[in-house]
Amino acid sequence: MLGSKIAWDDTVLPFQLDASDIRGRVARLDGVLNRILAQHAxxxxxxxxxxxxxxxxxxxxQTMKLRWKLSLQVRGDGPARLIATDYYAPTAEGExxxxRAYASFDANRLLPRVDAFSQIGKGYFAILIDQGKGMVPYQGITPISGGSLSSCAETYFAQSEQLPTRFSTTFGTTRLAGGEEHWRAGGIMLQKMPKASPFAAQQDNEDGLLQAADILNDDDFEDWNRANILLDTVEDMELIGxxxxxxxxxxxLFHEERPRVFDPQPVHFGCNCSEEKVRQSLSIYSAKDILRMTxxxxxxxADCQFCGAHYVLDPKTVGFEAEESPDGDAD
Known part of the structure; x- marks a missing residue:
């Protein structure tokens, strides 16, 4: 499609539907997504x-507190073995x-012209939240289900958090007038915030996974269903155009639900890899192990899978039997 750069690209706009007790986010990724995918072919x-x-x-x-880190992972037994992303919350207000994101896949097993999601196969969708030094990270896992990564995330929130959640997403390549082709993505997230149903754990679902109806009472479900019907009317060009x-x-979409918006959150591409972290990861290896890596x-x-940074180290300065420190002093 033909498009142009807009002010809302690479931002997440939080909002609330006051009439329905639903919160949500509208996201548009442009330069961030292009930078992520440009690292790899x-x-x-x-x-x-x-x-x-x-x-x-x-x-x-976008819900992460300052300095927290969110990681999403999808692992499967199909050609698409791993999709991993990290979100680093701002270190200070206004930042x-x-x-960052990357994928691991088996090129020889990929099936051309076959739905991308089906190439994950059987596996799991995981969310990891790191609250910082001295805190125990939180991890939640749910099986791969539905027909998209969005469906997996919806199942995760229903199953692990008992929060009815809905995503509407679209993404693809776009071309600026007279410019080069690049990626753009847009989406809306809705999330109902009721108390969990006391009967949720007793639901007899075919696959054992909770759905929105399992964790909502009648009034809440009516509000939730109405918001979902309205979201179903969104068009792709409204999300990324x-x-x-x-x-x-x-x-x-939601004028009757009394939408209220909050400050938008800008999003940039960012990687926290460093030579120091590479050295830390190699510190568990003996001199014999380091010799095999030389x-x-x-x-x-060492190469960073996320940003493509390339690190070159002196083998005498790495491993727990290092002969020299990085600055050249003998240990």
């Missing part, structure tokens, strides 16, 4: 999975959040 099927995962990460991550602002979209050129190398 992924096949189209893998690009689609990474794009959707990054969009989900932006919307879910942007940062996102240059002509409809997120605030205008919320009014168009190249014919006499160095140890």
């Amino acid at each position: 992924y096949p189209p099927e893998i690009e689609a999975l990474v794009a959707e995962m990054a969009l989900l990460t932006a919307m879910i991550g 942007p959040a940062r996102i 240059p002509h409809v602002q997120p605030t205008e979209l919320l009014v168009r 190249t014919d050129e006499g160095v140890v190398t």
Whole structure:
């Protein structure tokens, strides 16, 4: 499609539907997504999975407190083995959040012209929240289910958090007038905030996984169902096109639900890899192990899967039997 850069690109707009007790986020990713995918020459099927995962990460991550980290992972036994994303919450008020993502896949097993999600196979969808030094990270896992990564995330919130959640997402390549082709993604997240139903654990679902109806009473379910019907009317171009602002979209979709918006959160591409962290990861290896990792050129190398950074280290300075410190002093 033809499009143009808009002010809302690479932002997440939190909102609330006061008439329905529903909160949500509208997200648009442009430069962030393009930067993520530009690090690798992924096949189209893998690009689609990474794009959707990054969009989900932006919307879910917006609720993270300052300095917290959110990680999403999908692991499967199909050609798409791993999709991993990280969301770094701002370190201070007014600063942007940062996102990074990468995928691991078996190119020889990928099926061309086959739905991207089906190439994950059987596996799990996981969310990890790191609250910082001295805190125990939280991890929740749910089986791969539904027909998209968005469905997996919805199942996770219903099953692990007992929060009815809905995502509407779209993504693809776009071309600025007279410019180069690049990626853009947009989505809306809705989340109902009731108390969990006391009968939720007793539901006899075919796959053992909770759904929204299992954790809502009649009145809450009516509000939730009405908001979902309204969300079903959203069009792809309203989510990623240059002509409809997120605030205008919320009014168009939910004007009877009394939408109220909050300050938007800017999102940038960001990676926290460093030579120090590479050295830390190698500190568990003996000198014999380090020797096996040493190249014919006499160095140890490491590449960041997220940002493509390349590190070259002197083997004498790494491992728990290092002969020298990084600054050249003998240990």
